Amino acid sequence: MDEQTIQCPYCGASFTALIDWSDAGGSYTQDCEICCQPILFRLELDALGGPSHVTVDREQD
Numbered sequence: 001m002d003e004q005t006i007q008c009p010y011c012g013a014s015f016t017a018l019i020d021w022s023d024a025g026g027s028y029t030q031d032c033e034i035c036c037q038p039i040l041f042r043l044e045l046d047a048l049g050g051p052s053h054v055t056v057d058r059e060q061d
């Protein structure tokens, strides 16, 4: 587990999220701590398959 500061794509608040890199290469949703909207987390891998960075987006349906 890794802590990353992310910015909510709905309300713009920054908060610290725990990232579970066992899901790396995939995505999952986690509710914003501030506005409780579902944030889509995408876990990006580097060229060696290790943890690279996290991007966040609004959940699409």
Ligand SMILES: [Zn+2]
Pocket (backbone or CB within 6 Å): 008, 009, 010, 011, 012, 013, 032, 033, 034, 035, 036, 037
């Ligand atoms: Zn929010």
